[in-house]
Amino acid sequence: MDKFFSPKSVAVFGASRSLEKPGRVVVQNLLHSGFSGKIYPVNPHADEIANLEVFTSETVPKADLGVFVIPAKIVPKNLEIVADRLKSALVISGGFGESGNSELDTRLLEISKKYDLRIWGPNCLGLMNTHQNFNLTFLPTSRLPMPPKGGVSILSQSGATVASVLDWAGTIQLGISKVASYGNQLDVSDYEILDYYQKDKETSVIGFYVEGLKEGKKLLEVAREGKKPVIVLKAGKTGSGVRAAKSHTGALAGNFEVFKGISSQLKWGMACGPEEFLLSLKARNIWQSHIKNVGVVTCGGGFGVMVSDSLEELGMGLSNFSEKTTESLKKAFPQRVSIKNPVDLTGDATPEMFGTAIDALMSDGSVDAIVVVLLMQLPKLNSEIIDILQNYSDSEKPVVVVSPPGAYASGINKLITDLPVVSSPEKAAGVLRVIR
Amino acid sequence: MDKFFSPKSVAVFGASRSLEKPGRVVVQNLLHSGFSGKIYPVNPHADEIANLEVFTSETVPKADLGVFVIPAKIVPKNLEIVADRLKSALVISGGFGESGNSELDTRLLEISKKYDLRIWGPNCLGLMNTHQNFNLTFLPTSRLPMPPKGGVSILSQSGATVASVLDWAGTIQLGISKVASYGNQLDVSDYEILDYYQKDKETSVIGFYVEGLKEGKKLLEVAREGKKPVIVLKAGKTGSGVRAAKSHTGALAGNFEVFKGISSQLKWGMACGPEEFLLSLKARNIWQSHIKNVGVVTCGGGFGVMVSDSLEELGMGLSNFSEKTTESLKKAFPQRVSIKNPVDLTGDATPEMFGTAIDALMSDGSVDAIVVVLLMQLPKLNSEIIDILQNYSDSEKPVVVVSPPGAYASGINKLITDLPVVSSPEKAAGVLRVIR
Numbered sequence: 001m002d003k004f005f006s007p008k009s010v011a012v013f014g015a016s017r018s019l020e021k022p023g024r025v026v027v028q029n030l031l032h033s034g035f036s037g038k039i040y041p042v043n044p045h046a047d048e049i050a051n052l053e054v055f056t057s058e059t060v061p062k063a064d065l066g067v068f069v070i071p072a073k074i075v076p077k078n079l080e081i082v083a084d085r086l087k088s089a090l091v092i093s094g095g096f097g098e099s100g101n102s103e104l105d106t107r108l109l110e111i112s113k114k115y116d117l118r119i120w121g122p123n124c125l126g127l128m129n130t131h132q133n134f135n136l137t138f139l140p141t142s143r144l145p146m147p148p149k150g151g152v153s154i155l156s157q158s159g160a161t162v163a164s165v166l167d168w169a170g171t172i173q174l175g176i177s178k179v180a181s182y183g184n185q186l187d188v189s190d191y192e193i194l195d196y197y198q199k200d201k202e203t204s205v206i207g208f209y210v211e212g213l214k215e216g217k218k219l220l221e222v223a224r225e226g227k228k229p230v231i232v233l234k235a236g237k238t239g240s241g242v243r244a245a246k247s248h249t250g251a252l253a254g255n256f257e258v259f260k261g262i263s264s265q266l267k268w269g270m271a272c273g274p275e276e277f278l279l280s281l282k283a284r285n286i287w288q289s290h291i292k293n294v295g296v297v298t299c300g301g302g303f304g305v306m307v308s309d310s311l312e313e314l315g316m317g318l319s320n321f322s323e324k325t326t327e328s329l330k331k332a333f334p335q336r337v338s339i340k341n342p343v344d345l346t347g348d349a350t351p352e353m354f355g356t357a358i359d360a361l362m363s364d365g366s367v368d369a370i371v372v373v374l375l376m377q378l379p380k381l382n383s384e385i386i387d388i389l390q391n392y393s394d395s396e397k398p399v400v401v402v403s404p405p406g407a408y409a410s411g412i413n414k415l416i417t418d419l420p421v422v423s424s425p426e427k428a429a430g431v432l433r434v435i436r
Numbered sequence: 437m438d439k440f441f442s443p444k445s446v447a448v449f450g451a452s453r454s455l456e457k458p459g460r461v462v463v464q465n466l467l468h469s470g471f472s473g474k475i476y477p478v479n480p481h482a483d484e485i486a487n488l489e490v491f492t493s494e495t496v497p498k499a500d501l502g503v504f505v506i507p508a509k510i511v512p513k514n515l516e517i518v519a520d521r522l523k524s525a526l527v528i529s530g531g532f533g534e535s536g537n538s539e540l541d542t543r544l545l546e547i548s549k550k551y552d553l554r555i556w557g558p559n560c561l562g563l564m565n566t567h568q569n570f571n572l573t574f575l576p577t578s579r580l581p582m583p584p585k586g587g588v589s590i591l592s593q594s595g596a597t598v599a600s601v602l603d604w605a606g607t608i609q610l611g612i613s614k615v616a617s618y619g620n621q622l623d624v625s626d627y628e629i630l631d632y633y634q635k636d637k638e639t640s641v642i643g644f645y646v647e648g649l650k651e652g653k654k655l656l657e658v659a660r661e662g663k664k665p666v667i668v669l670k671a672g673k674t675g676s677g678v679r680a681a682k683s684h685t686g687a688l689a690g691n692f693e694v695f696k697g698i699s700s701q702l703k704w705g706m707a708c709g710p711e712e713f714l715l716s717l718k719a720r721n722i723w724q725s726h727i728k729n730v731g732v733v734t735c736g737g738g739f740g741v742m743v744s745d746s747l748e749e750l751g752m753g754l755s756n757f758s759e760k761t762t763e764s765l766k767k768a769f770p771q772r773v774s775i776k777n778p779v780d781l782t783g784d785a786t787p788e789m790f791g792t793a794i795d796a797l798m799s800d801g802s803v804d805a806i807v808v809v810l811l812m813q814l815p816k817l818n819s820e821i822i823d824i825l826q827n828y829s830d831s832e833k834p835v836v837v838v839s840p841p842g843a844y845a846s847g848i849n850k851l852i853t854d855l856p857v858v859s860s861p862e863k864a865a866g867v868l869r870v871i872r
Contacts, residue, residue, distance in 0.1 A: 020815070099772065143813045145843050160736030160783055163813040167842030168859075211741060235738055240754045241745030247774050248737030273742065273862040274840060300596030301684030302671055305647060306709065309677035318676045336535065338683050347596055377579045377599040379456070404710060406603030407581050423604075426709040 001196040003088040004120055004188070005129045005178060007064030008037045010136070011086070013057065013078055014069035014093075015041030015049050022092065022138035023069035024049065026126070033146055034133035038063070057081040065090060069138060072096050072122070076107035083115035091122035091183075092138055098123055098184055098249075105186055112187050124183030125159030128166075130176050131202050137181075139163055150175010151204035152281045153197045155190060157182055157249050161209050165274055173417040174282045177202045191219040198226035205285045206230045207277060208268075211245040212254060223266050229284050231269040231434060233277040234259060269434040276427065280434035283420045287398040291368040291436035293319040295361035296342035298373035299349035299381070303402060303425055304342035307371050310429035316436065318342070319366040332356045342373075351384040355391075362397060369398040371428045376409035386415045393418035398435065400428045437632040439524040440556055440624070441565045441614060443500030444473045446572070447522070449493065449514055450505035450529075451477030451485050458528065458574035459505035460485065462562070469582055470569035474499070493517040501526060505574060508532050508558065512543035519551035527558035528574055533620055534559055534685075541622055548623050560619030561595030564602075566612050567638050573617075575599055586611010587640035588717045589633045591626060593618060593685050597645050601710055609853040610718045613638045627655040634662035641721045642666045643713060644704075647681040648690060659702050665720050667705040667870060669713040670695060705870040712863065716870035719856045723834040727804040727872035729755040731797035732778035734809035735785035735817070739838060739861055740778035743807050746865035752872065754778070755802040768792045778809075787820040791827075798831060805834040807864045812845035822851045829854035834871065836864045 010030060014023030023043075027050050030039050040063060041049040044056045055061070057078045066086040068075050072095030079089060097105040112119045120127075126137040130149040137144065144163050147170045156162035159181040169176055178200065180193045190213065197203045206228055213219050223230070236245035237256040263270055269284065271277035294311050296318065298304035308318055318341045321329070329339035333353065338344040343361070345353045354372065361367045370392075374385060392399040401421045403413045413421050422428050446466060450459030459479075463486050466475050476499060477485040480492045491497070493514045502522040504511050508531030515525060533541040548555045556563075562573040566585040573580065580599050583606045592598040595617040605612055614636065616629045626649065633639045642664055649655050659666070672681035673692040699706055705720065707713035730747050732754065734740035744754055754777045757765070765775035769789065774780035779797075781789045790808065797803045806828075810821060828835040837857045839849050849857050858864050 022815075025815075094772075139813055139815065143815065143842075143844050156738075158736065158738035160811050160814065161738030164736065164739070164811045164840045164842065167813050167845065168840045170843060171841045171846065209738065211738065235741040235745060237745045238748035240748040241741050244737070244741040244744040244754075244778055247776055248741055248780065273746070273860040274739075275860040275863075300594065300600065301680070302592075302594035302597030302645065302647065303600070303710075305671040305677050305680040305684055308680040309671060309673045310709070312674035312676040318680075336530075340683055342680055344684065375596050375600045377575055377603050378596065379458075379461075379575065379579065404600045404604045405607045406579075406600065407606060408579050409603065410607065424709040424711040427711075 001192065003064045004090065004127060006132050006134070009040065009063040010037060011040040011042055011060045011063040011066045011082070012069065013042040013066060015043050015054065017046050017049060025138050025140050026067055026069055026136065029135040029137060029141060032141060033135035036133070060085065064088065067136060068093055072101060072104055075122070076104060076111060079108065080111050083111055083117055086117060088118050088120070090120040090126065090136065092124060092126055094123035096122045096184060108186055119187040121183040122186060125163055125181035127181065128179040145170055147176040148173055150177060151202070151285050152176050152207060153178040153200065153203040154207040155180040155182065155193045155197065156209035157185070157190070157211060158209060159183065165209065165278065168274065169278055172278060172282060174278055175285065185214045189214050191215065191222045194219065194226070195222045198222070198228055204228060205281055207281045209233045211236045211249050216254070220262060229269070229288065230266065231271055231277060231280050231284060232263055233271045233274060271434050272430065276430045276434060279420045279422060279427065279431045283398055283400065283431050284435045286393060287435070289368065289397060291316065291398065291432050293317045293366055294369050294371055294432060295319050295364065295367035296371045296373070297345065297354060297357045297361065298342050299345045299347065299378055300373060300375045301344050303373040303375065304344050306425035307373060307402065307428060308342060310426040314429045314433040316429065316432060319364065322364050322366060325360050325364040328360050329357065332360070347378050348380055349378060350380045351382065351388050354385060355388045358392065358399070362395060367397065369400070369432055372399060372401045374401060374403040376403060376406060376412050383412060386412060389416055390418045398432065400431050402428045437628065439500045440526065440563060442568050442570070445476065445499040446473060447476040447478055447496045447499040447502045447518070448505065449478040449502060451479050451490065453482050453485060461574050461576050462503055462505055462572065465571040465573060465577060468577060469571035472569070496521065500524065503572060504529055508537060508540055511558070512540060512547060515544065516547050519547055519553055522553060524554050524556070526556040526562065526572065528560060528562055530559035532558045544622055555623040557619040558622060561599055561617035563617065564615040581606055583612040584609055586613060587638070587721050588612050588643060589614040589636065589639040590643040591616040591618065591629045591633065592645035593621070593626070593647060594645060595619065601645065601714065604710065605714055608714060608718060610714055611721065621650045625650050627651065627658040630655065630662070631658045634658070634664055640664060641717055643717045645669045647672045647685050652690070656698060665705070665724065666702070667707055667713060667716050667720060668699055669707045669710060707870050708866065712866045712870060715856045715858060715863065715867045719834055719836065719867050720871045722829060723871065725804065725833060727752065727834065727868050729753045729802055730805050730807055730868060731755045731800065731803035732807045732809070733781065733790060733793045733797065734778050735781045735783065735814055736809060736811045737780050739809040739811065740780055742861035743809060743838065743864060744778060746862040750865045750869040752865065752868060755800065758800050758802060761796050761800040764796050765793065768796070783814050784816055785814060786816045787818065787824050790821060791824045794828060794835070798833060803833065805836070805868055808835060808837045810837060810839040812839060812842060812848050819848060822848060825852055826854045834868065836867050838864045
């Protein structure tokens with residue numbers, strides 16, 4: 001699997017002189033991501049591409065990985081020509097079994113067997129390994145930039161889904177380690193990538209977008225051995241979804257209740273949509289603790305009520321603060337502050353008051369996680385809140401910030417990079433549900 | 437009620453020389469919003485404020501509206517001095533019944549009765565009437581700008597909630613007509629404001645944030661006569677929420693199931709959080725149609741599956757396209773496009789293809805609403821999609837756009853101002869559920 005994620009040399013079949021062609025974008029992405037290995041563009045009709053020497057399938061040197069961005073029908077022929085010079089092959093091109101051309105699948109599998117060559121794909125976006133500055137995808141970085149480096153690794157059959165999710169990850173400063181879009185799983189399968197992530201030292205949390213499983217039993221075996229937290233975004237939960245999944249990836253989404261049961265056994269978190277998926281990955285990457293009762297600190301009573309509702313609706317409760325906490329809150333704040341849970345600092349809330357209240361809840365044993373509501377419209381809140389909150393990114397207990405967007409608020413929210421920030425109360429409860 | 441929303445003259449008690457003081461912010465907001473009426477700052481210790489002549493309670497001229505931003509305990513005394521020169525009074529200050537000072541409430545009510553003077557508040561944010569350029573709130577516009585003008589009017593007991601919601605409204609280009617934060621409802625009550633909105637020519641859709649009702653029966657009477665769509669954001673749904681609401685506004689949130697039943701009778705839409713509230717108001721302000729079956733156009737299969745799941749989970753279905761639609765889609769698109777519902781234009785989707793597919797669904801009688809999934813990472817999508825989509829803002833059927841945020845996507849999303857744009861599949865289904 002290392003030959004896919006950390007190759008020392010990559011041959012790109014379908015490298016083009018035209019900057020827009022996917023094969024050329026692959027070359028550009030390798031160059032611009034800072035990949036330190038060798039790049040061999042393969043194109044029978046060009047001498048030089050991006051200042052690199054160009055080869056043909058016949059002349060290309062030995063390489064750890066061959067990437068194919070050429071029409072499906074000529075992939076097998078070219079693959080067979082170079083098969084004994086490659087250690088692994090990744091086929092980005094679509095137009096195989098998923099388009100009814102199953103004879104191409106058969107050819108690829110024959111070559112894989114004959115040359116003992118693992119084949120990734122076909123019909124996929126590719127992969128990324130941020131810690132190796134390795135961007136092996138065919139989408140231009142103007143559309144899909146490399147996300148920030150971090151500990152979250154993602155696997156997904158669907159290329160467009162993972163592209164969208166990754167781009168989004170950048171906007172919430174979610175640190176990514178590895179990304180795998182594995183497409184048709186003709187040879188390399190979901191459970192092998194999961195296994196690799198589970199053993200990978202640069203991966204601390206795994207995100208898994210799944211419609212259907214290729215071999216459920218094997219995945220389950222692999223998953224049972226894993227010790228890292230996994231968060232799943234499962235599509236194909238309802239009749240409509242299952243039918244749509246069938247026409248998308250041809251996957252048999254299976255019975256969702258069965259999948260849910262297995263996930264629950266494995267203690268996998270289940271996100272209800274891409275936003276919750278990403279925010280939960282962000283939270284889970286920081287905190288591993290379990291959550292039953294939550295403390296809420298707000299500066300607006302209404303949002304405190306809505307957080308309370310959402311927590312209870314999702315099966316969590318509000319902590320009953322200890323006497324010590326109650327005493328310390330009473331001592332710290334003027335009478336207008338409501339010191340029950342949710343703690344309501346009211347419209348005169350200052351950044352310091354938030355710090356004081358969060359500290360008190362942090363040291364209360366009845367509090368497993370803290371939701372902080374910021375309404376940046378209030379006159380005494382300012383950018384000092386950023387540092388005060390960022391301090392809790394190495395706290396023992398999860399801290400999720402609810403801060404709705406707004407003229408002034410949106411600028412502040414972007415700078416609270418080390419904590420999960422959500423816009424709406426029910427989302428905070430959603431994140432805590434997934435990671436609880 | 438016109439004296440509150442469209443006064444010709446406003447006296448501001450508590451106008452200050454200091455720019456940070458709430459009383460001064462009220463004066464600044466009136467000046468900068470473009471209010472064309474007279475402004476009388478009232479302050480016994482200043483001669484001139486913001487180039488305006490300053491009065492005392494004894495000398496201030498007759499005014500349609502007196503606004504009080506002075507300490508609670510001196511409000512009754514000052515109000516009584518000017519009561520016969522005012523047509524209405526709005527008390528922003530807190531510190532009345534909600535802080536245990538019910539004797540101040542009694543005094544205000546006596547004055548109201550004695551002088552036949554309606555009193556708004558106390559303990560509120562104030563109000564806005566965008567069509568009169570009238571911003572009567574105490575939060576600086578740097579924190580809470582006037583939202584764009586439009587047809588949505590909002591009422592809320594909670595000031596901080598409405599401030600946050602309004603600021604957010606601006607970021608999604610939700611056109612606002614009137615905003616009312618009515619606080620303690622000592623005299624002017626929720627149902628009177630609802631009634632006013634229902635009859636107001638500049639209001640087409642009403643948004644109602646509610647924890648508890650002052651007089652449920654009266655509100656029900658008023659609501660039964662209303663013909664405009666109402667969308668409710670109800671807080672205090674669960675045991676935890678009800679308790680939190682009680683300590684927030686002192687409201688008895690009552691039994692949520694009862695409230696839900698009433699809302700259902702009244703055909704009020706119920707939003708599950710502030711984000712859904714705002715996006716549904718935006719959608720409902722454009723479309724009044726009813727929704728049972730939905731057509732989906734996507735460029736990513738995974739997102740199509742997730743939209744399908746969410747629709748079914750929320751009680752809606754995917755349309756079965758007519759033969760005519762199926763034929764026209766088959767003719768229009770290459771074979772790789774999946775022409776069943778969801779229509780999957782796949783990774784080569786162009787803006788034109790989206791237009792063609794949406795047009796086909798628009799003219800299909802089985803389709804009540806359309807969800808469009810844009811994944812702007814795809815190489816052939818560009819800014820042409822903006823105009824193509826904006827065209828449907830006067831279409832007969834609702835069009836909700838799912839476009840996740842990203843490096844390139846976020847810029848595009850901001851420019852699709854005339855349609856509801858959501859980031860995640862489940863949110864599109866949520867909006868359609870609320871307005872169905």
